[in-house]
Amino acid sequence: MALVAGFMTLLDVSIVNVALPSIRADLDLGSGQIQWVxxxxxxxxxxxxxxxxxxxxAxxxxxxxxxxxxxxxxxxxxxxxxxxxxxxVAARLVQGAAAGVVNPQVSGLIQQLFEPSERGRPFGMLGATIGISTAVGPLLGGLLIAVFGPEQGWRAIFSINVPIGVLAILLAWRWMPRAAADGAPARQRSLDPVGVALLGAGVLLLLxxxxxxxxxxxxxxxxxxVASAAVLAGFLTWERRYGRDRTPLIDVGLFRVRSYGLGTLIGLLYFAGFPSLFFIYTLFLQNGxxxxALQAGLAVTPFAVGSAAASAVGxxxxxxxxxxxVAAGLAAVAAGLGATIVVLGAVDGPSAGWAAALPLLVAGLxxxxxxxxNQTLTLSxxxxxxxGSAGAVLQTGQRIGTAIGIAAAGAVFFARLAGTRGDWSQALRTALLVxxxxVLVALAAAITDVVASRRAEPGGNTERERAPAGAGA
Structure with a gap:
């Protein structure tokens, strides 16, 4: 039930993309309100x-x-x-906050309920949930709009969460084990309100x-x-001081663990590239x-299919x-997106979206x-x-990466669109380079981790052999 709830909250990151034209028309929204939705x-x-x-x-x-x-x-x-x-907009803001409450508990429960050697499969399922929910969002959104029509279809995108949420609550109430946190020492139960305020201000100023x-x-x-960097520097200083005699909001010492520090960086960089693909590709398909909405969703389905299949194996x-x-996967994503650029340059018109199916499948794999x-190795x-807090930091990096990627790719996309007087294909191909x-910078980070791991253990016992068993209890 935890993965179902996680899927539901992460789906709402991308499912709204294909519904924006319907929402704009039905509620007569300006561009500013659409951006906030x-x-x-x-x-x-x-x-x-x-x-x-x-x-x-705590x-x-x-x-x-x-x-x-x-x-x-x-x-x-x-x-x-x-x-x-x-x-x-107000409902979406509350939705996002609630999603932020749910998701760290999912990774925390996996750590709590499974032994280190058993966590690979549930973390694999969690990673699959993250990847598939983002990739399948446009398809499901397009399907709901096709079934219920433009005026009611976008409402169904949100309303469909209600029965799923009620079922998840009932199942969690009945089957989810109670935590042992009530018996934890007071030091571990401290909530670090100053750290919460500083981190919240820093992330807000950045996003x-x-x-x-x-x-x-x-x-x-x-x-x-710049202000965000200053606030976050103050946050790190506070956390070191607070952690001397109490449990801080973030254990900054975790970043000295190579698997966690580099894994979090890889997550941030990959999510700067991965979700922005659906943003600019959907713009190209629907507007260009x-x-x-349904056709746009179907056009990105090969990526979702590849991601689902490979996640189950990964x-x-x-x-x-x-x-x-992870490095091999990143290389495949870069190759698949590069091939997508080549195909879109060779095939023009409405058939372009279907012609890119095979390279998108490779990228999805x-x-x-x-x-x-990466989720498994980072938290191992x-x-x-x-x-919970360590998994939340990883996911915060992913959300920051998503915001950076959409802003960067979107800026290049619209600048190129204006510069070419409406050449949507060229705008997409240029933005895909971003x-x-x-993805390539994430690949460089992954290769750095591989090389460092092999140098640290010249006998050949690399991280791949010790990752599952290295988790603390």
């Missing part, structure tokens, strides 16, 4: 992740999980009933100019990134090639191959070998008592 969810999602993960570690993951799913379900119902742009990149004109908005073989598996294995050496760039 899309990005407001990601903003509050990223803000809440780490504090919610820490709260679950006070018990079962109760936090149920509360988060309940709030997400109510917010989904409100979004489906929205009668104005302000109403919908705001990214999600508002097209709405806030001029370069002054980037001063917020006049695909319907979770099982990560213990054998370790970080080289690679993606399945990145998300699941994290102590159970820190599982996406590939992020």
């Amino acid at each position: 899309l990005s407001g969810y990601a903003l509050t999602f990223g803000l809440v992740l780490v504090p919610a993960g820490r709260f679950g570690d 006070r018990g993951r079962r109760g936090v999980f149920i509360a988060g799913v309940a709030l997400f379900t109510l917010a989904s119902a409100a979004a489906g009933l929205a009668g104005s742009g302000g109403w919908l 705001l100019p990214l999600v508002q990149e097209r709405e806030w004109h001029g370069n002054a908005k980037w001063l917020l990134v 090639e006049k695909y319907s 979770g099982r073989i990560v213990a054998r191959f370790g970080r080289p598996l 690679g993606s399945g070998l990145v998300i699941s294995p 050496q994290v102590p159970v008592r820190r599982a 996406t590939i760039g992020f």
